[in-house]
Amino acid sequence: MENTMITKQPLAEAMPVKRYQASIKAWCMDVLLWSYSFLVLYKLGYQSWWLDLRHVDFFWSEPLYSLLVGGLVASVLSYTKASVGKACYGLIAFDEGRSLFRTASVRLGLLFLLLTFIAGLQISQVSMREFFSDSGLAGAQRIFTALLNPNFAIFEDALFAAVETVYMAFIATALAIPVAFVLAFFAARNLMKNSALSFAIYAVLRFLMNLTRSIEPLVWAIIFSVWVGIGPFSGMLALFLHSVASLTKLYSEQIEAIQDGPVEAMTATGAHPIQVIWYGVVPQVVLPYLSYTIYRWDINVRMATVIGLVGGGGIGTMLMQYQGLARWNDVGMLVIVIAAIVWLMDYASAKIRAHLK
């Protein structure tokens, strides 16, 4: 076999074409960064803070102008070393002996970060005055007094609602296991890469699962509460769907991490592919599967309380109702029950998972 030496070359000395592409990308990055900064400075710094306008109008011409100005600045600076883009794409050779904070591009990058931080404070309306205002503190005192004096009269109701939540989370997890178990094999790259058809199935499945996972269970609960009506069933469906997507991903990653040896050995005995999976793959993944599944139940209980807020049933729905009526003593009771359950599930699942290792 030919022995080829592969050395990583810094881009500063690399081929001209590569260098050309990189400098275009670096320029685009600089343009975006500078136009972003100008836009933020103009809208938040000038209009909102300096002019102190209550309502700031937005025109689409504004980002266009900032793009123009940003482009100009970036073009001028691209001839100097003060360019974040050039630093990111390795077009500037860093001086090893010098501190990074004395480099123009790094300082510039930090400046962009600082601008974003300040803009974030402004947009989030962070205000110490509100936090420590008299009316604010009085409100805080009122609600904390009520929360710390929970209404024990509703303890039974709260407990039953909590039991509903735990069961709902359990059945969502239990129903998700077999579905995710089967789907995981089709979502595992190492089992599916062999033919074009199987790889297409893999890619489509991965995409659908990522899509399902990226939509919060809260949103699914809203969708299902319209579909099957408000109540634990819609909450269960939301948790089920999300659990299938998550468990499929976790399971398939576990399959991708197995050792090939037993699979190869089973294939060599002349076993059918189903037998190869059952004997070569499954024994390697059961324990991690169990561990993930219990963790998932734990997460589902926690999520189920939140899902109740949008009509997914259980203790969350109860919480929403009392909160709407501003009955803070009752809410206090519910918060205690929720905290107790979440703590208990967390403790139990951690204990079980520790023993599974």
Added chain:
Amino acid sequence: MTLLRSEHLCKTYPNGTQALNQINFSVEEGEFLVVIGLSGSGKSTLLRCINQLHPVSSGAIHFEQQRLDQLQGRALRQQRSRIGMIFQQFNLIPRKSVLTNVLAGALASTPIWKSLLGLYSKEQREQALAYLRIVGLEHKAYVRADNLSGGQQQRVAIARALMQNPKILLADEPVASLDPSTSHSVMKYLQKINRELGVTVICNLHFLSLVRTYASRVLALKDGKIVYQGAPEDIDEQWFTTIYGEEAVEVSIN
């Protein structure tokens, strides 16, 4: 009688590496053929091309009356079940008992649904225990396979291969992960099944001292080509440097 024949066998991996180049050899029934060569010379690829774990690029593999390289699906699995294989890393199923591991050798002759439920017949269980007795591990039948020592695991792997009732046993560097004394013990078991059960063995080895002790015939590979075929006693100093290169020094294992 010729059991296995390789004709103009070539193997090129998808990344462009040519692992085997025009390999021609045949194996007679009852032989203990040892394949030697440096790492990367194509020994492992050769064994995996025989039972089609790796598809061949061109050429033919004849096993009895069949062309293994042209078989697919059920027919291929049936022929594979008559070729046992053991590996350098033993490749036992983790977390399963020794007996389950040995029974896995009978998967090809067990209906799928039965094997999924672990329903093996009484004869199969007795046979598995009998093969464990042959490799001296009957008392470990219900121990978890990953709790055994390396040498013991390799003996379980041999029992699993025997469970297939094979005509040929392929052994891919079976002792490379073992210490010297365990190596000899495992090689003795291979010799035993070769002589007493009449199973033909094709074995990849590193140590020439082991080759001289156990091989009935030797095949040497270099850069994917056969550079030597003959009796183990005939490998002299000159052949040694041809196979292993100028700088190699022979080390022995006792």
